[in-house]
Amino acid sequence: MSNRRKIENGALALSIFGAILIVPPLLNVFNVEVLIFGAPLIIIYLFSLWILLIIATFFLSRHLSDSPTLEQNNDSFEADDIEGEN
Amino acid sequence: MLSANFVIFIAVAYIFLLFILAYFSDRSQKMGKKSFLNSPLVYTLSISVYCTSWTFYGAVGSAARNGLEFLAIYLGPTLVFVGWWFILRKLVRVGREQRITSIADLLSSRFGKSNRLGVLVTLIAVIGTTPYIALQLKAITNSIQVISASGNSSAISGFGDGTLALGIAALMALFTIFFGTRNVDANEQHHGVVAAIAFEAIVKLVAFIAVGIFVVFFVGGGVGNIFAKANEAGIDIYRADSFGPRWIAILFLSAAAILCLPRQFQITVVENANEGHLRTAGWAFPAYLFLMSLFTIPIALYGLTALPEGSNPDMFVLTLPLAEGNTLLALFAFIGGFSSATSMIIIATIALSIMISNHIVMPIALRSSENLGTEDGRGVTRLLLTSRRVSIIFVLFLGFLYFWFSGNSDALASMGLIAFAGVAQFLPSMIAALYWREASVNGAIWATFIGFLVWAWTLFLPSFENSSQAVANLISEGPFGLEFLRPQALFGMSNMDPLVHSVFWSVLLNVVTLIVVSLFTKQSSLERIQANMFVDVFSLKKTGQAELVRGSATANDLMFVAQRVLGGKRAYEIFEGFAKQSGVKREELIVTSEFISRLEKELAGTIGAASAHVVLSKVLSGGEVSLEEVMQIADETQQVIEYSQRLEQTTKKLRATAKELKQANESLTQLDKQKDDFLSKVSHEVRTPMTSIRSFSEILLTHDDIGDEQRNKFVSTINQESKRLTNLLDEILDLNALEKGERIWVNRLVNGEEILERTINICSPIAMQKNVLLKRGAKASNDNINAEPDRLAQVYINIITNAIKYNDAKDPIITISSMSKAGFYIVDIADNGSGIAKQDAELIFEKFSRGRRTQGGDDGGLGLGLAISREIIDKMSGSLELIETNNSGACFRVKIPLTKEE
Structure with a gap:
């Protein structure tokens, strides 16, 4: 698997995990009456998760690129990643 | 306190500022300057047109009433932007390649350039957006009332609410017409407008954060303090009931809205100047939303505790600074709210006007005039501009009417999510447009239409419950007394949240219709072409x-x-x-x-x-x-190209196979040659002794007069040569057996040192005979190995005798040292002769090869010794090789793995 593919898959995984982490039942794990720095845990949880998603996207986006790499050309031709030339 | 006149003056001045900003941005763009206007930052900021006054004021109200629910409205878009690489990128690419002008155009273009679909999408967009515009107008008038503290909602220093809203709508129309329809652009981009929107994005963010910092750190005494006080006041700060189906429904709706809202589509796809900008927006837009919502909860909680009961939570952003006597901050907050309302109005109106003029006015004009305004060269351009200007006025007036008639009811407050649910009906067709080749125009039309009907019945209609008795009756009893059709309890699903209920039914029926109808209808050739253009946008070569x-x-x-x-x-x-x-x-x-x-x-x-x-x-x-045929030709060309690409791939595979075959053939040829070499070498080796045996025996046969002494000499030569021949054949058989693994081979636990000592003892007489000094070097500490002792001794003898035989030094010395290292028992046998040339290092292990230095002088060696030795050591899982040393001579190393003592 080429490096580019890995980053692409990482980006997909990030969106999926992000979606799973902000819906019940996982969300309800943090929905308890606990205060952290004076604020309810669930609020701290949601905002920290949010900022982590932003940071992760920031780093992933820098490596997601359109230009096909050399390894990628060796992939089977069913692969849907032969980019158009602009 | 501020006077209403002053506030209105500020608002008008702010719009005037936008005019100037837009004008200069447009001009700098026209002059072709590479300005910051084309930066990803401006693009990201303009996307924040998502945050309208509904979120600016309403988020705090929502937080006060429903706890964390407002966060879902920001988290949905966050997820979409985090995954920008998958949907947004494709959407933007398609938008650029196909010159898409609106979401109606996207769907129409993908589904065979169907105008029916374009009209349907346009109508839904207008119906969904008009109340939303009304909501903005209401937010503006409300905020002016609050900040000027007139208290009396019907009259603000001589203006009625309506007049005020109408005035603002007129100003907005003027701005939009001025900058949104200055010319019919090649790709529908409005740089001046985008610049103004980006500026407004900064204003509203800074205003909201300013209020947040003021509330939390200047009057609230820190975040912890605010939560503690709210808890004391009996407010449930945990809101354990926040996360249920409604939370998920809102996440879904907001994620759909960021893609499908006409204004978001306009900004994200149509106004996108560079696909690379998404790279920045992917994280920067979620960051914007993050900052925008950071202070919402503290403001809401502080407002609930500090302001008198019954205060409108929707206006906390304004009333909190006012209550603390900070009118300047309140005014700033007002401008923030005002800017979030105006930016929404401007972009939504532009997007709708493009849709109306392209999908409703143009088709009618085209149908009615046979020859495209021949009397005037610029007929169509003029028609377009006029229809857009009229559309803008029409849309804003519609928004105003909506506001006017529902002004004092609370039907507007819930309009935000209702509009989201309405445009979410575009989502199934949009996703299918990008990823599902088989989706057909009939599927898309029926799916969108049915989704829209269900939405209108279950969500839009019930929003009039409080203002219309007929609607209220309908909700409680169903149409014509049909209970199972009650808008908020379809088929008896009565215990659901109305929003969740509506989203569930509308989206479900929408998706099912899309799939079923698409599977049962046939695509036209144009549809098929467009489907390929959309779905394969990344892989199609031009x-x-x-x-x-x-x-x-x-x-x-x-x-x-x-x-x-x-x-x-x-x-x-x-x-x-x-x-x-x-x-x-x-x-x-x-x-x-x-x-x-x-x-x-x-x-x-x-x-x-x-x-x-x-x-x-x-x-x-x-x-x-006909054009259909032209497209057909293009499609066939496309198919030919695809076919030839596939052919190319197959050829590539064939080429690879051919290459492998060639390699196999080469190695077979090599093996064949080796076999020939071997045979010729063996024949040669056999021939020499045979010749001498034959000639001596012939002499003995033909000459009777040979003396006894001579005869004995001849016979012993024959005997010697026969021995040599036997040896040779033995060795060949031996090697052959070793290679084929025919001989039973038993390795057992032995002491390597013992065998080595024995070998040295055997060899020392030969060495003495040749005046070679056999020196014993270092000894191994551990020598337990699994080996065949006699065979191992054979290897040592072979190497040592070779060393004795070929040592050409003046004072020949052979050093034999052993050691145990890294799990191996190692024996080095080194001489001080002239060594073996580098190019021969591997060759000497080949059959019948002797070191070059011995060529010419025959000394009885057969050249099989080292080949056999290597074979033997292999059987003991060890290795035999020639290693490089600092000394001149050759050094052979025998390496055998140590066994663990049991």
Whole structure:
């Protein structure tokens, strides 16, 4: 698997995990009456998760690129990643 | 306290500022300056048109009433932008390649340039957006009332609410007409407007954060303090009930809205100047939303505890600074709210006006006039601009009417989510447009229509419950007493949240219809072509095919049409550009299918795909070939190209196989040659002794007069040669057996040192005979190995005798040392002779090869010794090799793995 593919898959995984982490039942794990720095845990949880998603996207986006790499050309031709030339 | 007049003056001045900003941005863009206007930052900021006054004021209200629910409205879009690489990127790419002008155009273009679908989407968008615009107007009038503290909602220093809203709507219309329809752009981009929107994005963010910091750190005494006080006041700060189906429904709706809202589509896709900007927006837009919502909860909680009971939570952003006597901050907050309302109004109106003019006005105009306004060269352009201006006024007036009639009811408050649910009906078709090749136009039309009907019945209609008795009756009893059709309890699903209920039914029926109808209907050729263009947007290579369209319109006919729609200058540029590309003069331009499809795209960028298609069809239908056929040709070309690509791939595979076969053949040839070599060497080795045996025996046979002494000598020579022959054959058999693994081989636990000592003892007489000094070097500490002792001794003897035999030094010395290292028992046998040339290092282990230095002088060696030795050591899982040392001579190393003592 080429490096580019890995980053692409990482980006997909990030969106999926992000979606799973902000819906019940996982969300309800943090929905308890606990205060952290004076604020309810669930609020701290949601905002920290949010900022982590932003940071992760920031780093992933820098490596997601359109230009096909050399390894990628060796992939089977069913692969849907032969980019158009602009 | 501020006077209402002053506040209104500030608002008007703010709009005036926007005018100036937009004007100068437009001008700098026209002059072709590479300004910061084209930066990803401006793009990201303009996307924040998502945050309207509904979120600016309403988020705090929502947080006060429903706890964390407001966060879902920001988290949905966050997820979409985090995954920008997958949906947004494709959407933007398709939008650019196909010159998409609106979401209606996107769906219409993908589904065979269907105008019916375009009209349907446009109508839904207008119905969903108008109340939303009304909501903005209401937010503006409300905020002016609050900040000027008139208290009396019916009169603000002589203005009525309505007059005020009308005035603002008129100003907005003026701005939008001025900057949104200055010209019919080649790709519907409005740089001045985008610059103004980006500026407004900064204003609202800074205003909200300023209020947040003021509340939390200046009057609230820190976040912890605010939560503690709220808890004391009996407010449930945990809101354990926040996360249920409603939370998920809102996440889904907001994620859909960021893609499907006409204004978001306009900004994200149509106004996108560079696909790379998404890279920044992917994280920066979520960051914007993050900052925008950071202070919402503290403001809401502090407002609930500090302000008198019954205060409107929607206005906390204004009333909190006012209550603390900070009028300047309140005014700033007002401008923030005002800017979030105006930015939404501006973009939504532009998006709707493009949709109305391209999908409703243009098709009608095209149908009614046979010859595209021949009396005036700029007919279509003028028609477009006029229809857009009228549309803008129409949309804003509609919004105003909505506001006017529902002004004092609370029907508007919930309009935000209702609008989200309405445009979410575009989502299934939009996703199918990008990823599902089989989705057909009938599927999309019916799916959107049914989704829309269900939405209107279950969500939009019930929003009038409080203002209309008829609606209230309908909700409680169902139409004509049919209980199972009650809007908020379809088929008896009565215990659900109305929003969740509506989203569930509308989206479910929408998706099911899309799939079922698509599977049961056939796509036209145009649909199929467009489907491929959309779904394969990343993999399609641009066709360089120049197909001559037989008997169709001439370039002049097309030029005529292009001038009407695009204006003379732009049409001229396109034709000139294409002529240059195909290497002919503009006058000699030949109409190819490629050119027609390119021209159609250019036209689509101005009047939408469906209309462009109709226009060109009209021109081309005069000839023998219809546009459908042209597209057919293009499709066939596409198929041929795909086929040839596949062929190319197959050829590549065949080539690889051929290469492998060639390699196999080469190695077989090599083996064959080795076999021949071996045979010839063996024959040679056998022949020498045979010859001498034969000649001596012949002498003995023919000469009877040989003396006894002579005869004995001859016989012993024959005997010697026979021995040598036997040895040779033995060795060959031995080697052969070793290689084939025929001989039973038993390794057992032995002491390597013992065997080595024995070998040295055997060899020392030979060494003495040749005056060679056998020296014993270091000894191994551990020598437990698994080996065949006699065979191992054979290897040592072979190497040592070789060393004795070939040592050409003056004072020949052979050093034998052993050690145990890294799990191996190692024996080095080194001499001080002239060594073995590097190129021979591997060769000496080959059969019948002797070191070069011995060539010529035959000394009885057969050249099989080292080959056999290597074979033997292999059987003991060890290795035999020639290693490099600092000394001149050769050094052989025998390496055998140590066994663990049990």
